[in-house]
Amino acid sequence: MxxxxxxxxTRKGLVTYRKNAGGKWTYSNTQFLGxxxxxxxxxxxxxxxxxxxxxxxxxxxxxxxxxxxxxQELEAPKFPDGEEIKDGVPAVxxxxxxFSNGGKDRKxxxxxxxxxxxxxxxxxxxxxxxxxxxxxxxxxxxxxxFGGGRDTPGIHSIIVDPDDFNHMYVAISVAGVFxxxxxxxxxxxxxKGLHADFLPDPSSEIGxxxxxxxxxxxxxxxxxQQNHCGIYRSENGGQDWVDISQKEGPANFGFAIAAHETDPxxxxxxxxxxxxIRVAVDQSLCVCRTDDGGKTWTDFRSGLPxxxxxxxxxxxxLDITGDSLAFGTTTGNLYLSDNQGEKWELLNxxxxxxxxxxxxxx
Amino acid sequence: MxxxxxxxxxxxxxxxxxPMSVSGRTVASVLEEVNASHSGIKDYIVDENGSLRKHVNIxxxxxxxxxxxxxxxxxxxxxxxxxxxxxSGG
Numbered sequence: 001m002x003x004x005x006x007x008x009x010t011r012k013g014l015v016t017y018r019k020n021a022g023g024k025w026t027y028s029n030t031q032f033l034g035x036x037x038x039x040x041x042x043x044x045x046x047x048x049x050x051x052x053x054x055x056x057x058x059x060x061x062x063x064x065x066x067x068x069x070x071x072q073e074l075e076a077p078k079f080p081d082g083e084e085i086k087d088g089v090p091a092v093x094x095x096x097x098x099f100s101n102g103g104k105d106r107k108x109x110x111x112x113x114x115x116x117x118x119x120x121x122x123x124x125x126x127x128x129x130x131x132x133x134x135x136x137x138x139x140x141x142x143x144x145x146f147g148g149g150r151d152t153p154g155i156h157s158i159i160v161d162p163d164d165f166n167h168m169y170v171a172i173s174v175a176g177v178f179x180x181x182x183x184x185x186x187x188x189x190x191x192k193g194l195h196a197d198f199l200p201d202p203s204s205e206i207g208x209x210x211x212x213x214x215x216x217x218x219x220x221x222x223x224x225q226q227n228h229c230g231i232y233r234s235e236n237g238g239q240d241w242v243d244i245s246q247k248e249g250p251a252n253f254g255f256a257i258a259a260h261e262t263d264p265x266x267x268x269x270x271x272x273x274x275x276x277i278r279v280a281v282d283q284s285l286c287v288c289r290t291d292d293g294g295k296t297w298t299d300f301r302s303g304l305p306x307x308x309x310x311x312x313x314x315x316x317x318l319d320i321t322g323d324s325l326a327f328g329t330t331t332g333n334l335y336l337s338d339n340q341g342e343k344w345e346l347l348n349x350x351x352x353x354x355x356x357x358x359x360x361x362x
Numbered sequence: 363m364x365x366x367x368x369x370x371x372x373x374x375x376x377x378x379x380x381p382m383s384v385s386g387r388t389v390a391s392v393l394e395e396v397n398a399s400h401s402g403i404k405d406y407i408v409d410e411n412g413s414l415r416k417h418v419n420i421x422x423x424x425x426x427x428x429x430x431x432x433x434x435x436x437x438x439x440x441x442x443x444x445x446x447x448x449x450s451g452g
Contacts, residue, residue: 058406
């Protein structure tokens with residue numbers, strides 16, 4: 001019988017929680033103790049656990065496992081000789097920041113997004129990787145992509161259309177959203193309607209700063225985007241984006257966003273204060289949900305700290321399964337809701353900084 | 363022959379790592395030699411361009427190597443090479 005688990009990529013290892021027979025989430029174990037895990041994920045296509053490590057000293061590493069206990073180190077994606085971030089600046093993989101399988105029924109095809117902006121594809125479940133040249137060679141890359149919070153551009157979102165594996169999106173901080181319809185050979189920017197207030201031309205097609213892009217699983221033309229400059233939604237597969245930020249409310253700046261799995265009108269964000277400050281809004285933690293496609297937002301605070309809170313939630317640290325949501329914060333708090341985000345329970349207040357949270361069934 | 367010694371921090375990933383006598387006469391060639399017996403260790407020390415990782419230091423005797431990009435520093439018969447982790451972070 002499938003077991004429900006929660007994978008946490010943290011600054012000090014991969015932490016696993018398990019849902020016990022009584023329905024309670026309990027701590028299970030920590031792998032890679034002391035090593036920063038930029039992302040931990042499970043690929044149901046192959047039953048493979050993945051850990052992307054960010055050794056401070058020894059570079060980023062990729063590990064896989066069939067049981068979450070015994071791990072195998074693989075050669076992490078590398079740029080071919082001579083590739084450059086910009087003229088004269090050699091391309092070196094700095095951070096493994098996004099993962100997706102290649103679509104249902106494509107066992108062993110996986111994609112990994114990296115800083116400095118390379119998308120890598122494996123067709124042998126990670127034994128080898130190739131750079132997706134169509135994106136790397138995009139004419140905008142060298143001159144118009146740049147680093148945001150990180151030194152160089154990073155791919156943090158990879159979306160493969162469940163109905164057509166040749167149709168994909170990536171989102172890059174800082175460059176924007178790109179779409180391919182031919183399996184990665186050609187890519188087009190999809191940033192119409194976004195407004196980058198840090199650019200001389202805020203409506204520029206390139207240079208937007210999506211923090212995370214997700215889709216409704218039931219209606220993948222509906223896309224949601226937490227952006228550096230607000231929250232956006234698209235009903236036509238990213239052809240047009242509409243600003244749905246709550247101008248006078250907390251739902252504005254943040255990193256994480258989660259889409260309801262079946263209802264394309266519903267999504268959640270966890271707001272913070274932008275730029276130099278980066279703490280919970282009013283130092284009071286809340287989760288905001290829209291039930292009407294972003295026309296209105298409701299903030300839910302039950303079970304969350306309402307004073308002296310410093311928590312920010314990173315882009316991959318909010319996940320959803322059914323009516324349950326979980327998020328982990330920069331200050332090591334792990335929260336769970338079993339009622340669509342309306343009430344929250346603190347599962348652990350003593351974890352390291354949390355980079356990623358993912359529900360899985362293994 | 364030159365001898366290469368390693369920071370104990372690398373033993374977490376390569377538990378059987380011991381000081382090694384090597385025949386190479388540049389740091390780069392020595393690293394290839396070490397990698398041949400400890401597959402993948404090179405990726406812990408240099409990036410894909412062969413440049414020394416930011417927080418790794420290599421000494422020849424008491425002297426830091428000069429060429430962190432190509433590791434072309436020359437070695438003599440009696441040299442000891444130390445592959446060390448620079449201290450940083452918390």
